[in-house]
Amino acid sequence: MGLMTGKRGVIFGVANDKSIAWGIAQQLHEAGAELAFTYLNESMERRVKPLAESLGSTIVLPCDVQNDDEMAAVFAELGKQWGEIDFVVHAVAFANREDLKNPFSQTSREGFQLALDISAYSLISMTRYAIPILKPGASIVTMTYLGSVRAVPAYNVMGVAKAALESSVRYLAAELGEKEIRVNAVSAGPIKTLAASGIGGFKDKLKFAEERAALRRLVSQDDVGRATLYLLSDLASGVTGEVHYVDGGFSIVAG
Numbered sequence: 001m002g003l004m005t006g007k008r009g010v011i012f013g014v015a016n017d018k019s020i021a022w023g024i025a026q027q028l029h030e031a032g033a034e035l036a037f038t039y040l041n042e043s044m045e046r047r048v049k050p051l052a053e054s055l056g057s058t059i060v061l062p063c064d065v066q067n068d069d070e071m072a073a074v075f076a077e078l079g080k081q082w083g084e085i086d087f088v089v090h091a092v093a094f095a096n097r098e099d100l101k102n103p104f105s106q107t108s109r110e111g112f113q114l115a116l117d118i119s120a121y122s123l124i125s126m127t128r129y130a131i132p133i134l135k136p137g138a139s140i141v142t143m144t145y146l147g148s149v150r151a152v153p154a155y156n157v158m159g160v161a162k163a164a165l166e167s168s169v170r171y172l173a174a175e176l177g178e179k180e181i182r183v184n185a186v187s188a189g190p191i192k193t194l195a196a197s198g199i200g201g202f203k204d205k206l207k208f209a210e211e212r213a214a215l216r217r218l219v220s221q222d223d224v225g226r227a228t229l230y231l232l233s234d235l236a237s238g239v240t241g242e243v244h245y246v247d248g249g250f251s252i253v254a255g
């Protein structure tokens with residue numbers, strides 16, 4: 001019997017086998033969970049379908065989180081096939097590349113709205129569509145980053161989006177506690193993924209994190225996957241509204 005045996009849930013945010021969402025999926029699968037996946041578009045579909053199949057998943061659905069109809073269709077289909085579900089993983093973020101490069105004060109209204117819509121509002125709409133099929137005891141986890149609470153060079157509008165995301169975690173947790181639904185965030189240290197590969201000077205950030213972290217190492221998709229597994233499982237039945245750092249202790253040191 002695994003920690004997640006008999007539990008079912010959906011994972012948003014797998015792009016390829018380097019994705020944090022994929023690290024989470026592997027841990028959930030090993031623990032006995034049954035998984036559904038969503039993908040952004042056709043180019044992602046080609047990568048996500050074989051990954052999903054490798055874990056025995058048969059429910060793989062399109063979902064651009066900016067599109068309410070697609071989001072509604074995902075949870076309608078899950079309701080049809082499974083009735084109710086036990087967990088949701090939100091591992092989705094996007095900002096215009098120039099907004100992660102230009103001075104922060106140059107952020108356009110459109111760029112701000114795009115980053116906040118995809119990276120923060122989507123947790124609210126995802127939760128809203130999930131609620132009708134979430135079991136009591138269900139758990140929602142989203143992925144965040146230290147740039148929400150510190151001015152990390154170049155993270156810019158994504159930092160504002162992550163601050164909104166973390167605040168949304170607290171408001172959703174406060175609202176859904178009476179339904180015995182938990183909502184938490186995992187704040188991961190820097191990891192080389194597709195989303196990170198577009199960032200200038202990311203290598204230097206990795207080196208800095210490795211040198212300064214209390215554990216003197218980077219964190220992996222597996223490190224994040226295991227902590228997320230805990231938050232999604234009944235081991236964390238008393239934990240909600242939290243931002244749980246999985247950064248090797250980078251954020252707790254100074255000097």
Ligand code: NAD
Binds near residue numbers: 020064190192
């Ligand atoms: P990734 O590129 O593998 O995943 C990002 C995902 O977001 C992709 O699957 C992409 O398809 C999806 N996405 C973007 N726009 C979307 C939209 N409109 N609709 C649906 N999906 C959309 O990169 P990752 O690093 O695994 O990122 C996953 C999460 O982890 C993000 O929230 C990111 O902010 C967070 N995070 C990443 C790091 C890091 O260093 N890599 C650190 C902390 C937190």
Ligand code: 0WE
Binds near residue numbers: 093096097154196
């Ligand atoms: O959340 C993220 C990255 C999110 C992201 C990445 C991209 C690159 C490609 C959002 N939008 C885009 N848009 C693109 O066009 N991380 C936590 C990883 C990350 O990004 C940084 C970091 C870290 C860490 C950017 C600057 C500084 C540090």
